[in-house]
Amino acid sequence: MRPYVIVNVAVSADGKLSTRERRQVKISGSQDFERVDTLKAGCDAIMVGIGTVLADDPSLTIKSPDHIAERTRQGKPEHPVRIVVDSHARTPPDAKILHKGSGKRIVAVSEAAPTERMQNLKSLSDVIVAGKKQVDLTYFLHKLAEEGITRLMVEGGGTLIWGLISEGLVDELFMFVGNIIIGGYNAPTLAEGPGFIKESDFPTLKLIGTSIIEEGVLIHWKMGD
Numbered sequence: 001m002r003p004y005v006i007v008n009v010a011v012s013a014d015g016k017l018s019t020r021e022r023r024q025v026k027i028s029g030s031q032d033f034e035r036v037d038t039l040k041a042g043c044d045a046i047m048v049g050i051g052t053v054l055a056d057d058p059s060l061t062i063k064s065p066d067h068i069a070e071r072t073r074q075g076k077p078e079h080p081v082r083i084v085v086d087s088h089a090r091t092p093p094d095a096k097i098l099h100k101g102s103g104k105r106i107v108a109v110s111e112a113a114p115t116e117r118m119q120n121l122k123s124l125s126d127v128i129v130a131g132k133k134q135v136d137l138t139y140f141l142h143k144l145a146e147e148g149i150t151r152l153m154v155e156g157g158g159t160l161i162w163g164l165i166s167e168g169l170v171d172e173l174f175m176f177v178g179n180i181i182i183g184g185y186n187a188p189t190l191a192e193g194p195g196f197i198k199e200s201d202f203p204t205l206k207l208i209g210t211s212i213i214e215e216g217v218l219i220h221w222k223m224g225d
């Protein structure tokens with residue numbers, strides 16, 4: 001058993017998530033950020049990789065007071081559980097994700113995480129050990145289901161998304177394609193990692209819908225069987 005997993009990313013017109021220096025780029029406009037906020041508000045948890053925490057220092061909080069009020073009316077915490085996949089417990093103790101907004105945080109580490117860093121994190125968030133050298137995503141998602149998380153949104157980055165896709169752990173993908181070109185051989189895309197080689201291994205997607213948002217296009221896919 002695992003949560004239903006929805007990936008949301010914003011890419012440039014040339015398919016990049018950020019610059020080659022992994023510097024955060026504003027790809028979405030205000031309307032797309034509002035859509036993402038609504039998507040977040042409908043989820044039990046939001047997850048990112050440690051690369052995103054180190055690059056962007058996101059808070060992953062819900063921004064709209066209306067969404068927060070609605071969640072409260074439904075008896076849910078103001079913000080979804082915020083999760084970092086962080087094999088070596090590198091999450092900085094002052095990271096916004098650990099401090100901004102109320103509610104639970106979970107850092108997923110591996111058995112290779114240095115004990116002292118893991119102990120420090122334990123005073124700031126829940127820590128779940130999953131996997132030997134890197135986080136075992138299948139096992140970790142099973143643990144999240146045991147914690148009552150049924151709907152999980154993943155905000156990036158490309159390494160974590162690759163890890164999830166390659167293990168068959170993604171159900172839906174929202175991709176906002178913005179009207180900028182970033183370029184760069186080493187600028188990340190939504191699926192980093194070694195990549196597939198055989199065509200028979202390529203996951204296929206089912207197109208659910210497209211819409212124009214400001215100067216960009218939102219593409220909504222479901223992962224095929």
Ligand SMILES: NC(=O)C1=CN([C@@H]2O[C@H](COP(=O)(O)OP(=O)(O)OC[C@H]3O[C@@H](n4cnc5c(N)ncnc54)[C@H](O)[C@@H]3O)[C@@H](O)[C@H]2O)C=CC1
Pocket residue numbers: 008009010011016017018019021022023024025027048049050051052053055056085086087088134135136137155156157158159160161162163164188192
């Ligand atoms: N445009 C967008 O929508 C978004 C862009 N970004 C960008 O993405 C970049 C960060 O992405 P990445 O460097 O790829 O880092 P990432 O955020 O994907 O984190 C990857 C890290 O997760 C950890 N990890 C542990 N177990 C893993 C597993 N089983 N599989 C995969 N990863 C595992 C590893 O330490 C790995 O280095 C930044 O430049 C950021 O600005 C991030 C989120 C959204």
Ligand SMILES: Nc1nc(O)c(N)c(N[C@@H]2O[C@H](COP(=O)(O)O)[C@@H](O)[C@H]2O)n1
Pocket residue numbers: 008009010024025026027028029032033036048052056057058059060061155156
């Ligand atoms: N949807 C979207 N559009 C963009 O243009 C982006 N740069 C991102 N990036 C990710 O959004 C998260 C920001 O979180 P907070 O506002 O701090 O809560 C973070 O994960 C960025 O990488 N997303």
